[in-house]
Amino acid sequence: MKLAETVSGSSMLQIGDQFDHYQIRSHIARGGMSDIYRAYDLLSGKQVALKIPNATMIGDPAQYERFQRELEVMKTLNHPAIQKGLDSGTYNNTPYLVTELVDGESMRSLIERAAPMPPGDAVRLIRKIADGLAHCHDHGIVHRDLKPENILITSDGQPVILDFGLALTKGARRVTYANLSSAAGTPDYMAPEQIEGHRGDQRTDIYAVGTMLYELLEGHPPFSGDNNFAVLAQHMQGAVPRIDREQTGVSPQLAAFVVKCLQRNPDERFQDMHELLHAFDHLEVMDISALDRGTGPVTAVPFWRASTAKAIGSAVLLLVFLVFLALLLQTFHK
Numbered sequence: 001m002k003l004a005e006t007v008s009g010s011s012m013l014q015i016g017d018q019f020d021h022y023q024i025r026s027h028i029a030r031g032g033m034s035d036i037y038r039a040y041d042l043l044s045g046k047q048v049a050l051k052i053p054n055a056t057m058i059g060d061p062a063q064y065e066r067f068q069r070e071l072e073v074m075k076t077l078n079h080p081a082i083q084k085g086l087d088s089g090t091y092n093n094t095p096y097l098v099t100e101l102v103d104g105e106s107m108r109s110l111i112e113r114a115a116p117m118p119p120g121d122a123v124r125l126i127r128k129i130a131d132g133l134a135h136c137h138d139h140g141i142v143h144r145d146l147k148p149e150n151i152l153i154t155s156d157g158q159p160v161i162l163d164f165g166l167a168l169t170k171g172a173r174r175v176t177y178a179n180l181s182s183a184a185g186t187p188d189y190m191a192p193e194q195i196e197g198h199r200g201d202q203r204t205d206i207y208a209v210g211t212m213l214y215e216l217l218e219g220h221p222p223f224s225g226d227n228n229f230a231v232l233a234q235h236m237q238g239a240v241p242r243i244d245r246e247q248t249g250v251s252p253q254l255a256a257f258v259v260k261c262l263q264r265n266p267d268e269r270f271q272d273m274h275e276l277l278h279a280f281d282h283l284e285v286m287d288i289s290a291l292d293r294g295t296g297p298v299t300a301v302p303f304w305r306a307s308t309a310k311a312i313g314s315a316v317l318l319l320v321f322l323v324f325l326a327l328l329l330q331t332f333h334k
């Protein structure tokens, strides 16, 4: 069968269509790159999630490899917090990926509904996510696109991490802002090293964990701005914003934990997920001295003001130096 063109111009499968050996039951969601359908596998008799490229991606020849790689990554892993991959292939020139159906609410909708959350609930959820990520990292896989849209939470509170489309394995392509902006839409969870064009490592996922924990506790992501560039600038230059501990009942230790995840320099974050998990389980001994050092509300100083201040500072120094020199010469002449 051919993909139907809807009024909006997007390529959509219709309910009841058969796509390879999958029968479409409903449209679940539209991601940054794909449409996800609930489908019935005529071979296994199971309900599955079928992912096909959306209209913007449909002609992209890299999509097939991307889905294949995504499946490969999922098959390497086996953890309750990681989505399970089942199949990938091409049907009528359309690449597809099949994963286990997750019956749950997206973390984005949880945030909209329930954040700011009681700190205990936020910690419990993020801990399970971090546990799944430790499993990924132990297998040499860095997710690199963690955000609330890519996490589903089942009714018994189990988070499931999805979308390993940008995951880094050996030899994977670099994530740049250019391909993230079209693919992922938001730079809210991007680590500074990704913004600078580096591939990132497990500490890049640690940064994203910090942004998501911050958002669960505060109800909004740590860095914000009128547009993507303003948000990127905040990630690069803004002070790590202070968690409003009085209002949300967050302990100084938990606030310090978040600050440590959100350090701009990866060397100053937790160095791996096991270190992070250990700190999570021993929050009472978390070093809180960082809270009074580099933190505070984001006060964006326009760069021209910062550079003007620097210029004035240098001019004053030069003047002092010249006066000093003149006085010295005068003394010699006497």
Ligand SMILES: Nc1ncnc2c1ncn2[C@@H]1O[C@H](COP(=O)(O)OP(=O)(O)O)[C@@H](O)[C@H]1O
Pocket (backbone or CB within 6 Å): 028, 029, 030, 031, 032, 033, 034, 035, 036, 049, 051, 083, 099, 100, 101, 102, 103, 104, 106, 149, 150, 151, 152, 162, 163, 164, 165
């Ligand atoms: N296995 C699944 N079960 C249920 N819903 C899913 C499943 N996989 C994805 N989704 C839904 O589809 C959305 C997009 O999926 P995702 O894999 O992130 O696609 P993209 O790569 O296009 O961002 C998710 O945010 C989620 O709401």
Ligand SMILES: [Mg+2]
Pocket (backbone or CB within 6 Å): 031, 032, 149, 150, 163
């Ligand atoms: Mg996604």
